[in-house]
Amino acid sequence: MTHTIDFPVKVNLESCIADKGCTVCIDVCPLDVLAIDPATGKATMKYDECWYCLPCEKDCPTQAIRVDIPYLLR
Amino acid sequence: MTQVTTVDVLVIGGGTAGPMAAIKARQKNPNLKVMLLEKANVKRSGAISMGMDGLNNAVIPGYATPEQYVREITVANDGIVNQKTLFAYANNSYAMIEELDSWGVKFEKDENGDYAVRKVHHVGTYVLPMPEGHDVKKVLYRKLKQNRVIITNRLVATRILLDGEGKVAGALSFDCRSGEYNVIRAKAVILSTGAAGRLGLPASGYLFGTYENPTNAGDGYSMAYHAGAELSGIECFQINPLIKDYNGPACAYVTGPMGGYTANAKGERFIESDYWSGQMMQEFYEELAGGKGPVFLKVNHLAEETITNIETILHGNERPSRGRFHEGRGTDYRKDMVEMHISEIGLCSGHSASGVWVNERAETTVPGLYAAGDLACVPHNYMLGAFVYGRLAGESAAEYCAATQLGEVDEVQVEAERQRIFAPLAREHGLPPSQVEYKLRRLVNDYLQPPKVTKRMEIGLARFEEIRADIQNIVASNPHELMRAAEVRFILDCAEMAARASLFRTESRWGLYHQRQDYPEQVNDEWRVHVQVKKGADGRMTLFKRALEPYLVEPQEAEKFIYQHLRIRPETVPE
């Protein structure tokens, strides 16, 4: 059985247009924690080092990102 | 591969002070090549990434005078200030607001179009709200482009380059994505890398759940130190009253003028004013730990309209994820008080006084090196101080360039730094940077968090030395982890400076910021001086006193009294 871990930054794979060349969220993140997932071609949270500051969510042209408060602070 | 670039002025850190410094250097002399080097991306980097709720320290004619402001900050910082640097801020504050306003930054105005300044401090009126302040970074970015500043993103600066005479020759850095090593030669370097925001470990245990933007690990403090610059007031820690666990401002500056306040568990006020100072934090700490604790932000007595307004500001600007945090815990401002706590310790002159020593021209003690913003020692400087000192640093650096030749690059230093930066990539096994950082910051909490105790800090120093050895074992598998490894070293330098400066000042001052259990009194005869930290000729950390410059304006007794009597006495609490 494989488990996936619940990261604070969630990307909606349907609406993310990274495969069309968008890298906005990856560009703006101050902590540089986002990257393209080679498996899906979409944006993903690569490092669990998020300041829950929201530029990624605010600047995404298709509202594909939702940032939750990291579990340890909730 | 090594990339070598040559410019006139190199600005390190593109948050708040940095963009202003770069713009002003270009405006001062349009022939200069000015580069803004940023670890993240200038579009959204630094403390004001998502905008700001207001100016905390605006000196606006009709509301406050520079003299009054300088007196108040002198008192708020317990007398340890260089008033010349405060005046350089205060005298230029209004012109900077006007300029930002003309660039398109939105400040609150009344029906006559005048700035709607509010009173939060104990004596003067200095808070200018920015309910629509989310576009500050956009405005700055536009100006950077207009002024043709060269922008490089995702470069992590690690060391200042010096020439044979000890003056600045540039800086060394690496790309946190490609791993490319970058040597930037420059006549002048401006440091504006923000606070040391990853010093203490937040109570949540989350490494990145800090008050400050965690990109700011204290990089500039460490770089200035290794370049031989003096740092000052490092023992005057930054500790803030925050929303528990969320670790963002609660924020009494926004809610105060609308009727909100800091309260104990009974919903009673216990401090006269919510302006952040060491004395205020002392009272906050005592209430938090006392029988009437913990401490809360209280707005649930306000009218629905006011609360909706507060929500719009606090959940839309500056730290907009706050609404989500409250939602998750079922906190509603209409019914509930918001639980508060004190932050982890940090170094930040924007909020307290710890920083790189600068004069009123933003010059450090190293020729060609300038500092501005949270990392430059100009007490209680906040965002507008970062802009004003950014301007001063940019203009001073531009002038300096006119009379300076490009310094020779020391190839030995360039090579030594390459070895040092990239070593974690070459190791086959060892410690992950996150674990070394976690342990280091946990030790900072255990041994440096006030109230300070001599023996505890001494043990802390010994444990930090062990971490220094562990750093030789850090492994990184990519440039991103290499960045985290470099940051651990910055944090360690800051931790050592914080411990040594705190041990050196054998008295208590600034309320909780420097409360020493075994030296509980303030000793003005001996300690009305600055404490300076500097790398000695032998490579060891040295500490010494620097005399205060004579005051230009003398604080009034009444003003001093107010700051020393912050606690509301029981009989004065309204029923």
Ligand SMILES: Cc1cc2nc3c(=O)[nH]c(=O)nc-3n(C[C@H](O)[C@H](O)[C@H](O)COP(=O)(O)OP(=O)(O)OC[C@H]3O[C@@H](n4cnc5c(N)ncnc54)[C@H](O)[C@@H]3O)c2cc1C
């Ligand atoms: C949550 C919060 C709320 C605040 N609220 C207010 C307020 O309401 N009013 C107010 O007046 N002030 C407020 N402040 C303070 C104010 O924001 C700061 O004083 C000011 O923005 C500091 O500017 P700076 O340029 O020094 O730092 P920053 O704006 O943080 O910029 C530092 C920059 O340096 C970059 N950097 C760091 N290390 C390196 C490196 N090694 N190489 C290259 N680049 C690097 C960072 O990525 C960042 O972009 C607040 C601060 C915080 C954190």
Ligand code: SF4
């Ligand atoms: S900004 Fe939005 S659309 Fe673009 S890569 Fe990120 S998630 Fe995808």
Ligand code: SF4
């Ligand atoms: S919330 Fe901030 S730190 Fe987290 S992924 Fe988005 S931009 Fe990066």
